[in-house]
Amino acid sequence: MILLTGGAGYIGSHIAVELLEMGVEVAIVDNLCNSNRSVIERIESIAQRPVVFYEGDIRDAALLASIFEMCPIEAVIHCAGLKAVGESVTMPLAYYDTNVYGSICLCQAMQKANVKKLIFSSSATVYGPDAEVPYLESMPRGVATSPYGVSKGMVEKVLEDLGASDPDWSIVVLRYFNPIGAHPTGLIGESPQGTPNNLMPFISQVAAGVLSKVMIFGNDYPTSDGTCVRDYLHVVDLAVGHRASLRVLDSPGMHYYNLGTGCGTSVLNMVQSFIEVTGVDIPYQFAPRREGDLAAFWANVSKAEHELAWRAEKTLNDMLSDTWRWQQYAIVHGH
Ligand code: NAD
Ligand code: UFG
Numbered sequence: 001m002i003l004l005t006g007g008a009g010y011i012g013s014h015i016a017v018e019l020l021e022m023g024v025e026v027a028i029v030d031n032l033c034n035s036n037r038s039v040i041e042r043i044e045s046i047a048q049r050p051v052v053f054y055e056g057d058i059r060d061a062a063l064l065a066s067i068f069e070m071c072p073i074e075a076v077i078h079c080a081g082l083k084a085v086g087e088s089v090t091m092p093l094a095y096y097d098t099n100v101y102g103s104i105c106l107c108q109a110m111q112k113a114n115v116k117k118l119i120f121s122s123s124a125t126v127y128g129p130d131a132e133v134p135y136l137e138s139m140p141r142g143v144a145t146s147p148y149g150v151s152k153g154m155v156e157k158v159l160e161d162l163g164a165s166d167p168d169w170s171i172v173v174l175r176y177f178n179p180i181g182a183h184p185t186g187l188i189g190e191s192p193q194g195t196p197n198n199l200m201p202f203i204s205q206v207a208a209g210v211l212s213k214v215m216i217f218g219n220d221y222p223t224s225d226g227t228c229v230r231d232y233l234h235v236v237d238l239a240v241g242h243r244a245s246l247r248v249l250d251s252p253g254m255h256y257y258n259l260g261t262g263c264g265t266s267v268l269n270m271v272q273s274f275i276e277v278t279g280v281d282i283p284y285q286f287a288p289r290r291e292g293d294l295a296a297f298w299a300n301v302s303k304a305e306h307e308l309a310w311r312a313e314k315t316l317n318d319m320l321s322d323t324w325r326w327q328q329y330a331i332v333h334g335h
Contacts, residue, residue: 189326260299
C-alpha cells in the first residue's frame with residue numbers, strides 16, 4: 001500500500017487514479033485545505049476501486065503514527081503542500097510551516113515506522129532564475145525567487161541530508177514543470193479557490209464566462225513572440241511519471257528527475273491554441289510583466305526517458321481539450 005499525502009489535490013488525485021488502476025492499494029491523507037472530500041468519491045468512481053482516506057494534517061504526528069500502524073505502507077508519495085507563489089510572499093511562515101516542517105514531520109513518522117521509500121513533489125522553480133535552459137538535473141539548485149520556491153529547495157536539502165545519514169532511504173525527487181489538463185473522464189481536475197493565479201485555469205474560466213479576459217503578463221520578453229515560454233505537461237502524464245518512479249525506489253539513495261515534455265510553449269500560443277482546440281473565443285490583452293516571472297524555461301527530459309522509461313505522451317491539444325471538458329463539468333457541479 002502507498003500513502004499519498006495531498007491525494008485529494010489536483011496532482012495527487014490523478015496519481016491516486018493511476019496507482020489504483022495498476023492494482024496498488026492507496027491511503028490518502030489530506031486536510032482538505034485546498035480540496036474537497038467529493039474528490040475521493042470521484043477518484044473511486046474513475047478507478048472503480050476503493051481508497052482509504054484520512055482527513056488530517058501531515059503535521060499531526062499522532063495521526064501519522066496511527067496511519068502507519070493501521071496500514072501496511074511500503075512507500076510514500078508526498079504531494080501535500082501549499083503552492084501559490086504570490087501568496088507565499090505574503091504568508092511565508094505558513095509556507096515554511098506546511099511545506100518544510102510538514103515534510104519533516106512526515107519523514108519522522110516514516111523513520112519511526114521504518115518506511116524509507118519516498119517520492120517528493122518538487123518543482124522546476126528550484127533551478128532558480130540564473131540556470132541555463134533547458135534545465136538538467138545535474139545543475140545546482142539556485143536561489144528561488146519566492147518563499148514557495150525556497151521551501152521546495154529546503155525540503156530537497158533536508159531529504160539529501162536524511163539520505164546521507166541512513167543508506168536505507170530511497171528518495172525520488174520529481175521536479176515538475178507546468179502541469180495542466182485534467183483526467184479525460186472530465187471528473188477530476190484543478191479547482192483553484194478564488195481567482196486563479198496560473199495561466200491554464202485562468203484561460204478556462206474566461207472560456208466559461210466566469211472571468212472576462214486573459215491578461216498576458218509581458219510581451220517584451222526575448223522570446224519568439226515576446227511572451228513567456230513554459231514547459232506545459234499533461235497532469236495524467238505527470239501521474240504516470242510517479243508510477244514509473246516507483247521502480248527506482250528499490251535502489252537506495254537520492255534520485256532526481258525532471259518531469260516535463262522538453263518543449264516550450266508561449267503564453268500567446270497557449271491562448272490561441274485554446275481558441276483553436278475548443279472553438280471558444282478568449283478575449284485577451286497585454287499587460288505589464290508579472291514580478292518574479294522568468295522569460296523562458298523548459299526541461300531536459302533525457303534522464304527520465306532513459307532511467308524511468310517514461311515520456312510525456314499527450315499533446316497540447318489533449319491538455320487543452322481535457323481542461324475544457326473538466327471546466328464545464330466543474331461549473332455544472334459547483335467544484
Ligand atoms: P493542490 O493544492 O491541488 O494539492 C495539495 C493538497 O495538499 C491539497 O489537497 C491540500 O488540501 C493538501 N494539503 C495542504 N497542506 C496540507 C497539510 N498540512 N496536511 C495535509 N494535506 C495538506 O496542489 P497540486 O497542484 O496538486 O500540487 C501538489 C504538489 O505538487 C505540491 O507539493 C506542489 O507544491 C507541487 N507542485 C505543483 C505544481 C503545479 O503547478 N501544480 C508545480 C510544481 C510542484
Ligand atoms: N500568465 C499570464 N496571465 C495569467 C497567468 C499567467 O500571462 O493570468 C503567464 C505568466 O506570466 C507566465 C505563464 O503564464 O509567464 C505561466 O504562469 P503560471 O502562473 O501558470 O506558471 P508559472 O510558470 O509561473 O509557475 C508554475 C507553478 C509553480 C512552479 C512553476 C515551475 O505555479 O508552482 O510553474 O514548475 F514552481
